[in-house]
Structure formats: structure tokens, C-alpha cells
Amino acid sequence: MNEISRKIEVNEAYLREQFSDCSDVVIRSFQLKDETKLLLVYIDGMTRLQSIEDNVLKPLIFSGLPQGMDRIQSLAGMFSQEWIPLTDVKTDCTLENLVQHILQGSLAILVDDAATALIAQVQGYETRGIQEPKKEATLRGSKEGFVENIRTNTTLIRRRIVHSRLKMESFTVGTYTQTEVVVTYLKELADEKVLAEIRDKLSSIKLEGVLDSAYLEECLENNSFSIFSQIQNTERPDIVAASLLEGKITLLTNGTPFALILPVTLWSGLQSADDYFERFIFVFLTRIIRYILTFVSFTLPAIYVALSTFHPEMVPSSLMIGIATARENSPFPTVIEVFLMMFIFDGLQEAGVHLPNQLGPVVSIIGALVIGQAAVEAGIISTPIIIVISLTGVAAYTIPRYSATLPFRFIRYLLLFITGWLGFVGFAFGIIFLLIHLVTLESFGTPFLSPLAPFDAKRFKDVIVRYPYRFKNAQNKKGRQT
Known part of the structure; x- marks a missing residue:
């Protein structure tokens, strides 16, 4: 030098x-x-x-x-x-x-x-003020969200965890952007092996620029080709603080309001911040409904195709007659009808996301109503297909995180094609391959389906049933003493 x-x-x-x-x-x-x-x-x-x-x-x-x-x-x-x-x-x-x-x-x-x-140090550039998170809004809870300034974000975490064991290590990533990345964890709670792995991966990243935390997400994941993300992203400081108290590690990237949390499991994407702000009895019912509808969101179209095309004997006669009557004038096979409506529905959803806030909901709702009604009246699509796709869309909206819906949307198409080819046999093969992939997937040494597979009774209490906080804290203290 x-x-x-x-x-x-x-x-x-x-x-x-x-x-x-x-x-x-x-x-x-x-x-x-x-x-x-x-x-x-x-x-x-x-x-x-x-x-x-x-x-x-x-x-x-x-x-x-x-x-x-x-x-x-x-x-x-x-x-x-x-x-x-x-x-x-x-x-x-x-x-x-x-x-x-x-x-x-x-x-x-x-x-x-x-x-x-x-x-x-006389930095004085303009920054966005703290606002309510738009992607993860809650009915009850903090209205503060991360911003693009990394020092503001670290302050939001420090205000919630007031302890000297809260550590923040700084790294610089990106040849041209020189982006600051802060690894945040609670000493003695975070896994040292995971910390060492993160430090090594951050030090070895060779990118020309890092403009968002998504750049780091793909570089840090153990399996970048999996459709399931092994790292959770959030813009809520309270979720980051809760994750740190659970022994997880978070990454803050300068220039982006989204923090990365790891390791995570499949259930992390299906849990909402409101689950921890409402009474645990109501949370139990809400989670049961959410898990059932999540399964419905990627299996219902394939199940409908299998029942109506390959296994009509499994459907009550009166219902099957009604479905056959509604499809009498339809020019396409059932699987093509379902695919067309799914494609149109996802297209309207993407249009609603990228249009301005004032136009997005209007285009999505009016587009779905007009296109659906016109397609049924023209005899292109049968009425049962509209019902199936509508239920599928509503079920997908129960998943609290948008990024968690993307893998299930992909699986929905795969199951539809293989079921349209082999019926319930293909559906069974698709579910089996999905479970095999989930069982073998890991997030920084943590099995992706844990604590269900492998089963861990102590950690299972926060998957379906959220225990009262006093019992949960007592269990944590007992575990640390042993």
C-alpha cells in the first residue's frame, strides 16, 4: 500500500x-x-x-x-x-x-x-425515517420497521435487547460497493459452529457488488438449488430480537431494510408475528387453520384433476353429475382448464404486486371477476374450476410471508402436471419426493423439518401450540441448568 x-x-x-x-x-x-x-x-x-x-x-x-x-x-x-x-x-x-x-x-x-x-466521521446523507413495515403488518405489536441505514437498524435492536452479550461483528462485502454487513448474535446463546461458518462464508464471498441482502442469501445457503430458502428475511426489529433470544443469528446489510435470520425451519415461514401477541388458545386454532390451508394451497388443483379425471368413483354420484354437467360444453381437458386459470390468477397477482398501490388491488379484483365470469359464459372454463382456483388463492393468502408462498406456488404446478399424467399415483409420488427433499434439507446444521423430523418434544411446543410465556421461560431455564 x-x-x-x-x-x-x-x-x-x-x-x-x-x-x-x-x-x-x-x-x-x-x-x-x-x-x-x-x-x-x-x-x-x-x-x-x-x-x-x-x-x-x-x-x-x-x-x-x-x-x-x-x-x-x-x-x-x-x-x-x-x-x-x-x-x-x-x-x-x-x-x-x-x-x-x-x-x-x-x-x-x-x-x-x-x-x-x-x-x-461526519456522515450526513439523507435517510428514510422509521415507518411501519408494509410486508409484515400486524394487528398488535410494534409499528417500527427497519430502514436502509444500518446504524438505525442496529439501534432498533439495541433498544430491545439491553445487554452486553449482544454482539455485532462488521464485515465488508463487494469489490465496488464495499457494503457493510453486521452479524448480530447473543453470546453463549448462538451456536459457535454456525458463527464460524458464517464468518468464513462472508470472508470468502467474491462479488463485484452487494446491493441487497438477497445477494448474500444465495451465497450463504447450504443448498442454493432448493426451492425452499434456508434463510428467513424480515423487516421487523421485534422478530429479529425474538430470534436472537432463541439463539439464532441475524445479518444486517447496509442499504436494505431486510434482515436475514438463520438457521430456520419450514415452520418459520408459516408463523406470524401476531402469533406471539395474541392469547395462546386462539393462536392454536389459527395455526391449525393456517397449516391446513397451506396444504390446500398447493394440492387442491391436483386433487380436483385426479378425482374428476382418473378417479370419479371416489366422488359422490350427485356431485360428480353436477361437475360433469358444468363441463359439458368445455373444449379443453380438465388439466388444461386448471392450468389456464392458475396461470391467469398468478398473472393477475403479479400485476397487482407491481402496479401502484392505488391500482394494484383494483386490477387484481376486477380482473379476476371479469375474466372469470366472461370465461364461464363463453364456455371456455367450467364453473367448478373457478371455485377450485379461488379457494386455492384464498388458501395461499393465509401464509403470512410472501417469500414463503413462492415454493408452494412452484409445487402447485409440478403436482398438477404429474397428477394430470398419472392420477393419484403421480400425486403420491410428488408428495413423497417433496417429503424426501424436506427431510434431507438443512439450514446451517438444523434439519429443515425439525422439530418434527427428527422429533424433539421440547422444541415442538412452538410449532403448533404456542405455550404460555411463563411455561416456556421455565422450560428454557430448566434446559440451561441441565
């Missing part, structure tokens, strides 16, 4: 070369009363200009060198003592590090005849 020269002209030439064609980089030179040359370098828009003027420029230009208990004879002496009226100040001796500090929004101060530079 290039060391900072004692000649300020050499340092200025290097910095001007590095920041050539950068109109937002300010390089200003000054001369004090004693004719000492001074160089200030910062990025306009990323620093607090008022702080620079009040704490650096005015004191040095008008008042001269600061004097304390020991008289400071030169700016070099001031630099060696890191004296400047700002809270976070440090020195650096290499030009490469100096450039990185400037790009991160710091103020660099260089002086003639000094081989070090003073780095002042």
Missing part, C-alpha cells in the same frame, strides 16, 4: 487522480496564519457541511492551533494526538485506506510535513 507522503502536494496529486471526473468530490486546500498548508477532502452530499465549518475550518483558520494542557506546536502534533472537536476521529497512514474512508462519507484532513491523515 502507498504510504501518505509528508509532502502535501504528492498526496493531493494522488487524490485528484483517484477522484478525477468526480464532480461531487470536494478537494480544498488552505493556508493557516503560520503558512502551514492544509488539505480537506470530502464528498458533497454525504457529509455534514455545517459540522465541517464549525469544528474544522473556523477553529483552524481563525483561532489557530488548539491548545490544551500541553501546547501543540504544529498540525503534525495535533494529528498525533488526534485532537479535533469531533466525537469520532482517527488517523490513517495509507492512501488506499484514505480513499475508502472518503467514499464512505468521512472527512479527510491532510497537513504538510505530516505522514498521517486525520479521518473525521
Whole structure:
């Protein structure tokens, strides 16, 4: 690395070369009363200009060198003592590090005849304020959500876990973006093996840029080709705090409001934050309904095709006659009808997601009503298909996390095709292969179906039944003592 020269002209030439064609980089030179040359370098828009003027420029230009208990004879002496009226100040001796500090929004101060530079933390760029999470809204609970500023996010966690065992390790990822990633965990609760694995993977990531936590998600997963994500993402600080108390590890990425939680299981994506804010008796009923409807969301179309096409004897005669009558004028086989309606329904859903907030729900609802009604009246689609796809869509909406619905949407199409080919035999093969994949899948050493497979009675209490907090805490204390 290039060391900072004692000649300020050499340092200025290097910095001007590095920041050539950068109109937002300010390089200003000054001369004090004693004719000492001074160089200030910062990025306009990323620093607090008022702080620079009040704490650096005015004191040095008008008042001269600061004097304390020991008289400071030169700016070099001031630099060696890191004296400047700002809270976070440090020195650096290499030009490469100096450039990185400037790009991160710091103020660099260089002086003639000094081989070090003073780095002042005066970042002051605009950030979004704390708002209610839109993707994970709750009826009862905190209305605070993460923002793009990583320091704001770490503060939101510190406010909830006030303990010195809460650790936050910083990493830099991305060749060009130099994105800060903070690994957060509770010491003595988090698994040290998982921590070591995360540190190694973060240190070995070779990406040109990291603009979102999703970039890290694929690099950290044990099985990137699985349709199930082995890392949970959330924008709620209370969910992160609860996960840390359970011994999990979270990753905060600068520039994104979504934190990553690991390790996770299949049940993590099916649990809502409201499950922990309502009475446990009601939560038990809600979870039972949610799990049943989750199964319905990816199996109902395939089951309908199998019953109506391959196994009509399993359906009551009166119901089967009604279905056959409704399909009398339909020009397509049942499996094609179901596929078309599923495709249209998913297309309307995607359109509703990407349209502006005012138009999205209108297009989704009106589009589904108009297209469905027109298709039935034209004889293209039969009425039972509309009912099946509508129930499937409603069942999918009971899954609290959008990212958790994506694997089940993919499985829905796979089961439909294999069932349309082999009937219930194909449906059974599809479910068996799905269970085999889930049983063999792991998230940082944690089986994806745990505590169901392998069965763990102590941890199973928070899968279907949420125990009262006093019993849960008592059990945790007992487990730690043993």
C-alpha cells in the first residue's frame, strides 16, 4: 500500500487522480496564519457541511492551533494526538485506506510535513425515517420497521435487547460497493459452529457488488438449488430480537431494510408475528387453520384433476353429475382448464404486486371477476374450476410471508402436471419426493423439518401450540441448568 507522503502536494496529486471526473468530490486546500498548508477532502452530499465549518475550518483558520494542557506546536502534533472537536476521529497512514474512508462519507484532513491523515466521521446523507413495515403488518405489536441505514437498524435492536452479550461483528462485502454487513448474535446463546461458518462464508464471498441482502442469501445457503430458502428475511426489529433470544443469528446489510435470520425451519415461514401477541388458545386454532390451508394451497388443483379425471368413483354420484354437467360444453381437458386459470390468477397477482398501490388491488379484483365470469359464459372454463382456483388463492393468502408462498406456488404446478399424467399415483409420488427433499434439507446444521423430523418434544411446543410465556421461560431455564 502507498504510504501518505509528508509532502502535501504528492498526496493531493494522488487524490485528484483517484477522484478525477468526480464532480461531487470536494478537494480544498488552505493556508493557516503560520503558512502551514492544509488539505480537506470530502464528498458533497454525504457529509455534514455545517459540522465541517464549525469544528474544522473556523477553529483552524481563525483561532489557530488548539491548545490544551500541553501546547501543540504544529498540525503534525495535533494529528498525533488526534485532537479535533469531533466525537469520532482517527488517523490513517495509507492512501488506499484514505480513499475508502472518503467514499464512505468521512472527512479527510491532510497537513504538510505530516505522514498521517486525520479521518473525521461526519456522515450526513439523507435517510428514510422509521415507518411501519408494509410486508409484515400486524394487528398488535410494534409499528417500527427497519430502514436502509444500518446504524438505525442496529439501534432498533439495541433498544430491545439491553445487554452486553449482544454482539455485532462488521464485515465488508463487494469489490465496488464495499457494503457493510453486521452479524448480530447473543453470546453463549448462538451456536459457535454456525458463527464460524458464517464468518468464513462472508470472508470468502467474491462479488463485484452487494446491493441487497438477497445477494448474500444465495451465497450463504447450504443448498442454493432448493426451492425452499434456508434463510428467513424480515423487516421487523421485534422478530429479529425474538430470534436472537432463541439463539439464532441475524445479518444486517447496509442499504436494505431486510434482515436475514438463520438457521430456520419450514415452520418459520408459516408463523406470524401476531402469533406471539395474541392469547395462546386462539393462536392454536389459527395455526391449525393456517397449516391446513397451506396444504390446500398447493394440492387442491391436483386433487380436483385426479378425482374428476382418473378417479370419479371416489366422488359422490350427485356431485360428480353436477361437475360433469358444468363441463359439458368445455373444449379443453380438465388439466388444461386448471392450468389456464392458475396461470391467469398468478398473472393477475403479479400485476397487482407491481402496479401502484392505488391500482394494484383494483386490477387484481376486477380482473379476476371479469375474466372469470366472461370465461364461464363463453364456455371456455367450467364453473367448478373457478371455485377450485379461488379457494386455492384464498388458501395461499393465509401464509403470512410472501417469500414463503413462492415454493408452494412452484409445487402447485409440478403436482398438477404429474397428477394430470398419472392420477393419484403421480400425486403420491410428488408428495413423497417433496417429503424426501424436506427431510434431507438443512439450514446451517438444523434439519429443515425439525422439530418434527427428527422429533424433539421440547422444541415442538412452538410449532403448533404456542405455550404460555411463563411455561416456556421455565422450560428454557430448566434446559440451561441441565
